[in-house]
Amino acid sequence: MPHTTPLLPPYVHPPAWLGLQWQPGQLVHTRRGPRYLSRAVETPECREAMAAGVTDFSSLGLTNGGNAGELVLFWQAPDHDIAAVQTAIDGIPARVAEREAERAAAAAERRAREEAAAAAEAQRIADLIARARDEATRSLNDRRWSWARRVDVDEAQGLLQRPDLDVADATRLLSLVERASKNVARSEVKLATMHAGERSLAERPEIRTLALEAVHLITADDADWATLENNRGWSKSSTIDGHVLDALPELNVAQASHALRLLRIHHKQLPRTLVEQMFALA
Known part of the structure; x- marks a missing residue:
């Protein structure tokens, strides 16, 4: 790269920015026009300022040079605004702080955001566990008859006794409650379909009233929900249907x-x- 030692202005010896001690400049012809090139050994202050990444030093005319980058080069244009360079360098601490x-x-x-998300997740889990406890407790207390399998009851009661239910436990509890609910739903569908053999009696309003009265009597004796063979209450195969019927305010013909x-x-x-009143005309 051809260069000559500058003899005339506007070359101005650069200030000792960031502790840099500049050698005399040389006139260099570049693709962007003539530049006065000055060199200085890099200082820790300069290295830190450049590494901060808050100022485009190349736009100020300052670049790294040398094989190991131990030099700083200042490419000074004939009309270089030295004061603007000083202002940019002086503003580095404020930009770093900003x-x-x-x-x-x-x-x-x-x-x-992370704490809010964690709190929301913790609340979701707490709500899930509380809901599982509540729904399982209410189902076992109010509709124990809908739990067709004794093993399900034992499992649910075991889970409810744990003081430290986790998500998996709560999910399992809800699945057991859902299974019991599905038993009721299947019974309701079945009871909504006419049993042809009893249609003629079921069509009589007085018989329907007597039938519901009889259902209440047997259900009242079904305190064990057909878990004991004592000839009292409903059987295992009829207890869910019996309790679903018992909960109805009145029976339609199909029911x-x-x-x-x-x-x-x-x-x-x-x-x-x-019994005679219900079936005497059968």
Whole structure:
């Protein structure tokens, strides 16, 4: 690269920015026009300022040079604004502080979001566990008859006794409650379909009233939910249907047809007069 030692202005010896001690400049012809090139050994202050990354030093005319980058080069244009370079360098601490403040604010916002997300997740889990406890407790207390399998009851009761339920436990509890609910739903679908053999009796309003009365009597004796073989209450195969019928305020024809079918099986538990009133015309 051809160069000559400058003899005339506008060459100005650069200030000792960041502790840099400049050698005399040389005139160099570059693709961007003539430049006075000055060299200085890099100082720790300069290295730190360049590494901060808050100022485009190349736009100021300052670059690294030398094989190991131990030199700093200043490419001074004939009309170079030395004062603007000084201002940019003097502003580095403020820009670094501003950037660090922005980073700190972003980090604080990120932590806040993470903490909020963690709190929301913890609340979701707490709500899930509370809901599982509540639904399982209510189902076992109010609709124990809908739990067709004893093993399900034992498992649910075991889970409810744990003081430290986790998500997996809560999910399992809810699945057991859902299974019991599905038992009821299947029974309701079945009871909504006419049992043809009892249709003629079920169509009579007075018989439907007697049938519901009889269902109440047998259900009242089904305190064990068919878990004991004591000839009292409903059987294992009829307890869910019996309790679903018992919860109804009145029976329609289809429901009454199923009630009558079940009552024929359990008629020995009913007062004889009630049985005769229901089935005398059958």
